[in-house]
Amino acid sequence: MKKLGLLLSLLLLTGCNIAVLEPKSETASDQAFLIVFSFWLMMIVVLTVFVLFVRFVYKYRYTDNKKDFMPKDVKGNKKLEATWIILPILLLAVLAVPTIAITYEQSPVAGDQSDHEGTHIYVTAQQFSWTFEHETGKEVQNDLVIPEGESIILHLNSKDVIHSFWVPHLGGKVDVLPGEELVYVIENPEIGTYQGKCAEYCGIQHAKMTFEANVVSIEDYERYVNED
Amino acid sequence: MDIPLFGDTLFVPTDVMAAWVFTILMAIPIGLFILKKKKVGLIFDYVKTTNHRKIGTLYILFGIVYFFRAGVDALFIRAQLAFPNNDFWVFQGEKYNEVFTTHGTLMIFFVAMPLLLGLMNVVVPLQIGARDLAFPFLNAVGFWLFFAGSVFFNVSFFINMTPEIGWTGYAPLSTEQFTPGAGTDFYVFGLQISGLGTIFTALNLIVTIIRHRAPGMKMTRMPLFAWATLITSLLIIIAFSVLAIALYLLMFDRQFGTGFFSGSEGDPVFWQHLFWIFGHPEVYILALPAFGVFSDIISTFSKKVIFGYPIMVISIALIGFLGFMVWAHHMFTVGLGPMANTFFAITTMAIAVPTGIKVFNWLFTIRGGVVRFTTPMLFALGFIPSFVMGGVTGVMLSVSAANFQFHDTHFVVAHFHYVIIASTIFGIFAGLYYWYPKITGFVLGEKLGRWHFWTFLIGFHLTFFPMHITGLEGVPRRVYTYTEADGIFLLNFTSTIGAFLMGISMLFLVWNVYKTHTNGKKVGNDPWDGRTLEWYVPSPAPVQTFDPMPIVKEIDPLWYTKLENRSLRTTTSTRPAPIETESFIPISMAMALFLLSLGLTFSLYWLAIVGGIGVLGLFIVRSFTDEREHVYGKEDSYE
Amino acid sequence: MNDYESALFKDKQIGFLIYLGAEAIMFTVLFATYLIFTPAEQGPHPTEVFKAVSVILSSFFLLSSSGTLIAAEKGLAKNNQRKFITWFAITLLFAMIFLGLEIHEFYTFVSDGYGISVNVFMSSFYVLVGLHAAHVAFGIGWMIVLFIHYMRKIPMSLFREKHKIFSYYWHFVDVIWVVIILLVYLPYLL
Ligand code: HEA
């Protein structure tokens, strides 16, 4: 209970800037849904355990009048044990269904297995900066501009070690590997400016390998990629 | 700091300077103390011992030393992260990367592992009625290999060549091209040597448990700690063998120009597969023994036999088995494809089931019992809710699509500190308080024990709970700084306070040990009103235990004899005990391997060859000084 | 062997078999590495590199050395000193020939320009077959030490035990070689 109170007060303290739970794209919303959904399922588990725990520990604590009390040995109980095998399995099955569905839709794939339609962006990572190339051939460093409401197809490549592309508001991270292209799709981003960063430890200045992701209207995007 | 040296200037960072000064300052009083108290003989006694209790004590001693070392690293991490744009001492950029690498590597390999192996060494033979580990000599070799590996790893810091590749050593960052210095080699060889020692000790424990049980101590009557040790040892054999080859390949990549993990043909993801095929079972290697400790402690201090013994055993085995099928849940973002991602998501979730069985069985062991809040029991009780909180975040992490968001953030850091500290570290503390009399003959003070427990528990939640939230706010792990605009200052600051509280709580333990040894009283065989065989032998456990040998006819044999006011039946006809010896060969072997590794690290091939010849030579010496020669051959002979 | 000795022997036997299990896992990982990286996209192809003659020849010696070791053990069991020494010496000889052939093979590979860092196929070949060769070399040293123990006349039961443990090792090394033939060489020699 004390911990729960702590949780609530901490949440209040920080206001509500939990990036991952303020999704600004369809991809990120699906993920946020999974996070929240799994969180509540897990709360059931945590609360069950907490309640039993507090009750048992309190009720069966040592007191002086139990000094000579000898508890009865209970070797086990088939029914009870079956309960806590079956209920968790059911709970996990409930969790597994949306997990599988969304994973199938969102998992990054190798470059040659992708035939998605949309706006292609070629992302190249190297220690410690990002280069974004647009379909028109325009190349920009550390500044990603993408159109709203489209499928953004990221082609990721690394020039040296493994990096990871991450814009928390727009979707989960994808590793950027040397020697193998990965493709990740962000669906339907909303207009705004978001922080992007490298999420795989990549060397001395890993912490500073950040970029800005600007989602702009389609017209603005057209103008952007054609100017130089 | 620049030091003038023969007209040159040598750059030495101040933290390294401080470490030297600190080490030397510590060495002087300790050295004087040893000389004054005439303890040199005692040290030699431990150096050449092959006795399981003494070797266990050595494991525990060094595990604790490294816990302080790695804990100070953690405090540096937290100090650097306390404020936005902070510049704490030197811990920015490269230094920060070094400090989390040493923190993680030390904690996993040189803190958790030796402490658990130490407890197993001390306790398991006593619990099952064995007179020692099956191979006492090999046990010493295992310990000294661990020791040599850990010293090798630690040396790197003192000569300012600390590895900076994370405890996971991901390629290609860990290959020659990107970390050309010797730092990574210290990681490779340090883990390789100590890993070898771990394999030997695991093998030894398996044979001990299979072959050296007291008469009547069937497998189905063994305490759960012994069971956990058995299964853990099996996991070690498999997992550490895989790690050994992973490191072997990395060594070739770094030293001999191969390209398994980098270059146009190599595959960096292959390293991740190998590392996690080791790494995931490793986390259960850390957790299962702790589960065993808690099972024994909860049963003892609830005055009840463990609830559902058979299914407790089965679930340990199941966790161990499933542990080998989930490794790619650390790799959801490397593009293994939707098939693999869902497969590993499901298997990972499945592990929650056997773990849950254990949690509920513990709860129902308490139910209907009489709960005594001794320090070991407090740690066991603190474990249950804390571990479940960490376990359920594990299940959240296993939701593969959501993991794209969680991965490599402080949410993961929160998850694993919750599970590791709640299970492994609490388990170790609980075990130490519980079995301390078997090691030293003293019971640690209860009052200071309670202080230790509560400050540690509160500090622990204070440190790691906020990290769930910062992780969701988009803070990646392994970054040394953040800005005010990130809005995570308060949470981070709370974490830092918590970490220092944990630091302070450790001082209670130190104080407790000191007080106990200066004015504590020795206790008898059975200070806790225990249930299992270790409470049948004197405290501290003598070198010749179980003479005569008890005959076991039920689970918790000691308990029921006390209950029914009878004494354990004993026998004098027993299987032969393992042959104890004293020898300097184990420590010499470890030193030779140390030199071999040093030679390879710095490309001093002559030194490597000297080390290699040393090892082989010692094998031969060993073979000619085999202690069996004196006890064999009473009957048959050459024609 | 009396009861006392056979109990201790059984401990050692199980312990050593577990150790071999660990080694088997190590080799499995190396086999997997080899299978993943062979053939490589560039550089030498296994068919250019491997020569059937040297494989057949070295296999002959190593595989038959398992047989000769069994023969030696029979001699030991019957307390037939001559038989034991003869077969044991032949085993040692065969092992040395194998090692010589192996070194020769590596030497010709390297002098043909197929060194360890040429491509991933060669790398994974060397780390696997090289580790096996190191095992053979270790086994040779072990045999020599065993032989000295025999001459020293340590208690017979202890010698039998040491010999038995060694024979497990030796057969294990042989089995690994069979798998090497099957997975490493054969697919590219047929
Ligand atoms: C002691 C160590 C330990 C233990 C026991 C665990 C246990 C678990 N871990 Fe954890 N884990 C680590 C140590 C550990 N882990 C470490 C060190 C890392 C990071 C490594 C690194 O990257 O540096 C990590 C990372 C890690 C990841 C990868 C995160 C990432 O990098 O993206 C994942 C993902 O699936 C995961 C999952 C799990 C799960 C599902 C369990 C399960 O075993 C938990 C099971 C327990 C419970 C669920 C609670 C009790 C159960 C019940 C009360 C029953 C009812 C419950 C349900 C129905 C849900 N862990």
Ligand code: HEA
């Ligand atoms: C057994 C495993 C274990 C344990 C016990 C701990 C214990 C702690 N860990 Fe650690 N940790 C890891 C394993 C572990 N950790 C791993 C594997 C990583 C990943 C590394 C990587 O990314 O590669 C990690 C990473 C990690 C990070 C993330 C770094 C990053 O990604 O940027 C942080 C940050 O706060 C942290 C903090 C702590 C703290 C505060 C403790 C505390 O519990 C420590 C408590 C101990 C002490 C405080 C020391 C004892 C007391 C004294 C020395 C007395 C003196 C006291 C005073 C002066 C006050 N750890």
Ligand SMILES: [Cu+2]
């Ligand atoms: Cu894992």
